[in-house]
Amino acid sequence: MTAVLPGATIGIFGGGQLGRMMTLAARTLGYHVIVLDPDPACAAGAVADRVIVARLDDVAAATELARASDVVTVEIEKVGLDAMAAAAALKPVRPGAQVLRVIQDRARQKQWLADRKFPLGPFWIARSADELGDARRSAGLNAFVKSATGGYDGRGQARAGADDDADAVWRALGSSPCVVEQALDLDSEISVMVARRVGGEHATFPPALNHHVNGVLDWSVIPAPVSDAVASEGVRIARDIAEQLDVVGLLAVEMFMLKDGSIVVNELAPRPHNSFHHTELASLTSQFEQAIRAACDLPLGSTDSMRPAAIANLFGDLWLQGVTPRWEEALAIPSVRIHLYGKSPRPGRKMGHVGAVGGTAEDAVTLALVARARLLPTR
């Protein structure tokens, strides 16, 4: 028996907003939750039974997490592999270390996808300033240079023109291995979320359409208004990756749609993803509940979208203008919901999101953006 039933305790590596929303879903299903996070004031702390305050590579803390839990899962991919191994020696860890090993290093992830012939844009792996210079010359103007480890939300990235000094770019990204990517001419961005159980049963949400600003997700809508052919191709690619990685838990696959209609994979995440927060509004099962079901080896919930739903992210800047966001103005739109993560504001920090449902994907996006605009102080 591999199922972990309600009443048991789930341990989560990481206690950010994804961990917080996973914890809320776990609690609804009657589980106890312990999170491990370096920040005692982490977002999940307010809703978890307990926070183990430690780095994500702390082997002793990981051992303690596993000892106190019945199953261990993740809300972040940057978990030390030794810490995962220590936890796995005591309790099931889902997804397993083999998944995080591939995903947490962008260079290894790209190579893994390339070796298995998944569609990718042109890329080069650079392990020195010289290699970075060569790659950038091959990649052409305005290439994306992405640090292999540590980046998120567009951080740990640089754009490199042909005239830029490769040494300076190399140093700015921490003098460590990076991936250089040709800047692709994007039609749009979509993501697909797969949930997979022990033994391979899986369920896939329909693709979400995502809009980024300066490399950071700004809004997302589900189901993506794309052709059936694009949707089913995206779902097929994501399922194949989840199967070949033998993911137990969630796998989010970010994809680029190019102007010629083809799809390439951008990157993977073995956890809930910002571009599926609207599943709480659109779907019978949210991504967070699905994460808990998959980790606990329970039957997966329906991933059907009952109606289009969108989210727009709220960033710390909204709080830093010296006035309270105008919550009542946004909530006066009946189909609008607000979700806050309980974090203290910093510029650019993800603080929460507004969600909205609509008759069409376009309506849902419009409503979410109108609601977000209503939060701004009047001038």
Ligand SMILES: Nc1ncnc2c1ncn2[C@@H]1O[C@H](COP(=O)(O)OP(=O)(O)O)[C@@H](O)[C@H]1O
């Ligand atoms: N090769 C590329 N061509 C065009 N746009 C890109 C490319 N790589 C990244 N981007 C843009 O930057 C965003 C963030 O890049 P991504 O690799 O997903 O990093 P992060 O881990 O920060 O999310 C993407 O969602 C996309 O909008």
Ligand SMILES: [Mg+2]
């Ligand atoms: Mg991304």
